Amino acid sequence: MSAPSPKPELPAARLHRLANGVRVVCDPLPGLQTVALSVVAGRGARIEDEGRSGWSHLLEHMVFKGAGARSARDIVEAIEAEGGQINAATGYERTSFQVRALADGLELGSAVTADLVQRPRLEGDDLRREKQVVAQEIAEAADTPDDLIFELAQQAAFAGHPLGRPILGTTASIGRATPESLSAWRDALYAPEALVVSAAGAVDEDRLLGLAERDFGAMAPGAAAPASPPAAFAGGLRRIAKSLEQANLVILLPAVGASDPDYFALRLVAEILGGGMASRLFQEAREKRGLAYAIDAYAETYADVGVLGVFAGCAAADAAELARVIAAELQGMAQVRAPELARAKAQLKAAMFMSRESALARAEQAAAQVLLFGRPLGPQEIADQVDAVAPADLARLADRVFAPRCVAMAVLGPKAALPAAEAFQRALFG
Structure with missing residues (x-):
């Protein structure tokens, strides 16, 4: 009896590029009833100078305070009304906005994340309140040994480099942010040439490309992002x-x-x-x-x-x-x-x-x-x-x-x- 033939590997996710530089990845998974959408900017805390330490994370918070025609409550209620979840994360080298939803929720998820990335309101009263929230987050990290110990080691490893500074920043550095300066920072951080729209699960490739073109295809070139200095291990x-x-x-x-x-x-x-x-x-x-x-x-x-x-x-x-x-x-x-x-x-x-x-x-x-x-x-x-x-x-x-x-x-x-x-x-x- 002959051995069964090995199953052919499923093709890797397919990559496309819009005219303005936004890249789109489609990874359909047969049999799933849900879809995951990640809109990822290939920039994060690593491009911050010391005076703007924590701004990428602060901006990630601020875009949820209202974007496009939606208030902060409208954003989460719209997603959750269709069985979805929305979240975001800031790292040293990437900032990610994530939506998980039933298959029919892809269109709304794309529209909402496009507003977050391109049309946040960034109002002064919201910024004052969010600075207080982030200050509490910074304090919590300092009070939590499991967080503080890794922060201390990171500081020692990359002293004098953005990788050696906490992603949350400091109360002093986030205190310098204004709605206008955060708006300029957003223009560089979420520029189309640094953006990837990636979907996996119950997703049709033509449908995804159409939504990406509708929601991200008109993005104008962003401001030049600060160059991240080469990293060296200090110790x-x-x-x-x-x-x-x-x-x-x-x-x-x-x-x-x-x-x-x-x-x-x-x-x-x-x-x-x-x-x-x-x-x-x-x-x-x-x-x-x-x-x-x-x-x-x-x-x-x-x-x-x-x-x-x-x-x-x-x-x-x-x-x-x-x-x-x-x-x-x-x-x-x-x-x-x-x-x-x-x-x-x-x-x-x-x-x-x-x-x-x-x-x-x-x-x-x-x-x-x-x-x-x-x-x-x-x-x-x-x-x-x-x-x-x-x-x-x-x-x-x-x-x-x-x-x-x-x-x-x-x-x-x-x-x-x-x-x-x-x-x-x-x-x-x-």
Whole structure:
């Protein structure tokens, strides 16, 4: 009996470009009754100077206060009346507006997001109130150890660069924004040449292109966006003594960006180090030594730079010993056993394919790929790149990570935990 023929891969999402530069991605998924629409600008907090820190996030808030002919309440009621949900997010390199709805809600979702991006009201009274809201968000982040520790590590890693500043900005920087200055910022941030309209799920390609032309095709060229300076990993220590039950540690090492040939080697190293319960850090630090309840490793990447990170929570008295254990596991990352690499590849591919079962995740991923690579990537294309990573690639990446002899580390918690920073550096670099 002959083996069944493999199923042909579904084509990657299809890319189109409107005359004014807006790109449109269509990813139809047979059998779905819902659609996800993401309108993504390939600009975010990274293009802000210090005086405008937080403006991209503040603007994302402000557009929901009224846009086009709709009030703030009209915006959400119109979407929810058709069974939909609307949301937005600001990152360092992208700003995204997202609508999830029943299939018939695509037309309304496109019209509403077009108003948000192109025709927000930006009125003075709304801005004063929203500054207060964002100020509370900033205060909340400072009061939340799980948020503050990552912010401190980011500051240390990219000191003096926009990537080292919080996306929320500061109360002083957002206080400088006026309706007029935010309007000018919107013109640069959401310019058509930086915009991707991406839809996945129960979507017809011709219908999507017609809506994109209707709602985004008349956008005039935007103002020139500030150039983002090249990012460089600075490194350094941030330590704050705080009365907490547990010490929090974040360690960052310089790594590669999302477009680097070693990107998937970085993702696999993070998986091997701390990507699950079978990972080295979990087994050594938690299962064998009982030093930490929470410990994991991760890769954070931007267009041109990235970090290999480790987060851990532990008793203050164990922080220094845990730091030394982490250093030892990092030093051993160039030597990977075949079963470890196979497990990491399986986990990474599984995570990728599982995320593709969400229409919204597919729409967001396709938009991000278009902004970074100029086209959407097929899942098998990505899986093949993961499978192609060899032990020699991990060794090469390890050399690149350790060559600068530089680390960014943040420690937050009882005073007894603070020496963990020096203990880690001595253990890693001698």
